[in-house]
Amino acid sequence: MNPYESHPARILEVKDLTPREKLFTLRFLDEKLNEEFTFRPGQFVIVDVPGFGEFPISLCSSPTRSPIQLCIRKAGRMTKFIHGMKEGSVVGIRGPYGNGFPMEDMEGSNLILVAGGLGMAPLRSVLWYALDTGRYEHVWLFYGTKAYEDILFRDEVLHLLKHGSAMNCTVKLAYEIESPSCIYLEQGFSDRVCRGVVTDLFRGENFDIENSYALICGPPIMYRFVIRELLNRKLSPGRIYMTLERRMRCGVGKCGHCVVGTSVSMKYICQDGPVFTYWDALSTRGLI
Ligand SMILES: Cc1cc2nc3c(=O)[nH]c(=O)nc-3n(C[C@H](O)[C@H](O)[C@H](O)COP(=O)(O)OP(=O)(O)OC[C@H]3O[C@@H](n4cnc5c(N)ncnc54)[C@H](O)[C@@H]3O)c2cc1C
Ligand code: FES
Known part of the structure; x- marks a missing residue:
C-alpha cells in the first residue's frame, strides 16, 4: 500500500460506544489492499472525508483481526461530519503512520x-x-x-x-x-x-x-x-x-506541524512517535 495515497474504504458498520464516541468498521474497496494492509498497535491513519478535510485517528482494532476499526470522538467540524455518515458511505484512508508500540521487543514480558x-x-x-x-x-x-x-x-x-x-x-x-x-x-x-x-x-x-x-x-x-x-x-x-497526540496535518514528516523540542532533541510526533518512552520525554522539551 502506498502510504502517501488515500484509498477509498467503505463504512461497514457504525456503532455507538458512548454518547460522544462511535466505532467505525471499514473495508477497502480494493480487495487486495484488505489482504495486504497491516500495522502495529499504536499506529494511526489519516481519514479523508471527501469535500471536508483530513484528520488523524488511531487504529483501535488489532492487526490480528480484520476489518480495521476506528473509534472516533465527536470533537469538532470533521468528526461531527463523520458521525453523521451512514453505513455504506465511502471515506479515504491513508497510512498507517507513526512508529507504534515495539510489540516484538516486549514479547515474554x-x-x-x-x-x-x-x-x-x-x-x-x-x-x-x-x-x-x-x-x-x-x-x-x-x-x-x-x-x-x-x-x-x-x-x-x-x-x-x-x-x-x-x-x-x-x-x-x-x-x-x-x-x-x-x-x-x-x-x-x-x-x-x-x-x-x-x-x-x-x-x-x-x-x-x-x-x-x-x-x-x-x-x-x-x-x-x-x-x-x-x-x-x-x-x-x-x-x-x-x-502522545498533537495537531497534525501531513502525517509524513513534511509540513512541520507536529514538531516539538529544540535543536538538541527535536521530534516529529507523526514519524518519531506517536509512541515515545519516558526517556524521550526527559530529553525532549515540550514532549509531555
Ligand atoms: C496520532 C493521533 C491519533 C488520534 N487518535 C484519535 C482517536 O483514536 N480517536 C479520536 O476520536 N481522536 C483521535 N485523535 C484526535 C483527532 O484527530 C481530533 O479529534 C480531530 O482531528 C478533530 O477534528 P475536528 O475537525 O472534528 O475538530 P476541530 O474543529 O479541528 O477541533 C475541535 C476540538 O478538538 C481539539 N483537537 C483537534 N485535534 C486534536 C488533537 N490532535 N489532539 C487533541 N485535541 C484536538 C481542538 O483543540 C478543539 O478543541 C488523534 C489525533 C492524533 C494526532
Ligand atoms: S504532521 Fe506534518 S510533519 Fe508531522
Missing part, C-alpha cells in the same frame, strides 16, 4: 496498560494483539473513566473483567462519578473496581518489575501521576511507553 478515557482506543489494539498472539506473560489493563457510561468497548472490557484470568489478563476499572451501575460492579468485583482515579488501581498489585513494560495513553494530566507511580515502583524510564 508483562504488559501494564494504563488507559484514561479515549486513550483506551490505541490500547485496545495492544490488548487484543497481546491476547490473540499469547506472546506476553501477563496483561494488566488499568482503565479510568469519568463515569460508567464513558467506558469504551464496555462489553469487551466487562467480559475481560469477569473472565480475563483464563487469558492471563487482569482488568481493573476506576470511575469518578458514582452511578447504580458502578456500585453494582464494585459489589461484584471489589478488588478490581473502585471509585477514584486510575493510579488507585495500582494498589495491591505486585509486578515483576524487571520483566514489565508500561504502556500509557490518556489525557495529558494523567501522564504525570501514572509515571510517578511507575517510577516509585522502580520501572525503568525506557520501559515506560506513552502515546
Whole structure:
C-alpha cells in the first residue's frame, strides 16, 4: 500500500460506544489492499472525508483481526461530519503512520496498560494483539473513566473483567462519578473496581518489575501521576511507553506541524512517535 495515497474504504458498520464516541468498521474497496494492509498497535491513519478535510485517528482494532476499526470522538467540524455518515458511505484512508508500540521487543514480558478515557482506543489494539498472539506473560489493563457510561468497548472490557484470568489478563476499572451501575460492579468485583482515579488501581498489585513494560495513553494530566507511580515502583524510564497526540496535518514528516523540542532533541510526533518512552520525554522539551 502506498502510504502517501488515500484509498477509498467503505463504512461497514457504525456503532455507538458512548454518547460522544462511535466505532467505525471499514473495508477497502480494493480487495487486495484488505489482504495486504497491516500495522502495529499504536499506529494511526489519516481519514479523508471527501469535500471536508483530513484528520488523524488511531487504529483501535488489532492487526490480528480484520476489518480495521476506528473509534472516533465527536470533537469538532470533521468528526461531527463523520458521525453523521451512514453505513455504506465511502471515506479515504491513508497510512498507517507513526512508529507504534515495539510489540516484538516486549514479547515474554508483562504488559501494564494504563488507559484514561479515549486513550483506551490505541490500547485496545495492544490488548487484543497481546491476547490473540499469547506472546506476553501477563496483561494488566488499568482503565479510568469519568463515569460508567464513558467506558469504551464496555462489553469487551466487562467480559475481560469477569473472565480475563483464563487469558492471563487482569482488568481493573476506576470511575469518578458514582452511578447504580458502578456500585453494582464494585459489589461484584471489589478488588478490581473502585471509585477514584486510575493510579488507585495500582494498589495491591505486585509486578515483576524487571520483566514489565508500561504502556500509557490518556489525557495529558494523567501522564504525570501514572509515571510517578511507575517510577516509585522502580520501572525503568525506557520501559515506560506513552502515546502522545498533537495537531497534525501531513502525517509524513513534511509540513512541520507536529514538531516539538529544540535543536538538541527535536521530534516529529507523526514519524518519531506517536509512541515515545519516558526517556524521550526527559530529553525532549515540550514532549509531555
Ligand atoms: C496520532 C493521533 C491519533 C488520534 N487518535 C484519535 C482517536 O483514536 N480517536 C479520536 O476520536 N481522536 C483521535 N485523535 C484526535 C483527532 O484527530 C481530533 O479529534 C480531530 O482531528 C478533530 O477534528 P475536528 O475537525 O472534528 O475538530 P476541530 O474543529 O479541528 O477541533 C475541535 C476540538 O478538538 C481539539 N483537537 C483537534 N485535534 C486534536 C488533537 N490532535 N489532539 C487533541 N485535541 C484536538 C481542538 O483543540 C478543539 O478543541 C488523534 C489525533 C492524533 C494526532
Ligand atoms: S504532521 Fe506534518 S510533519 Fe508531522
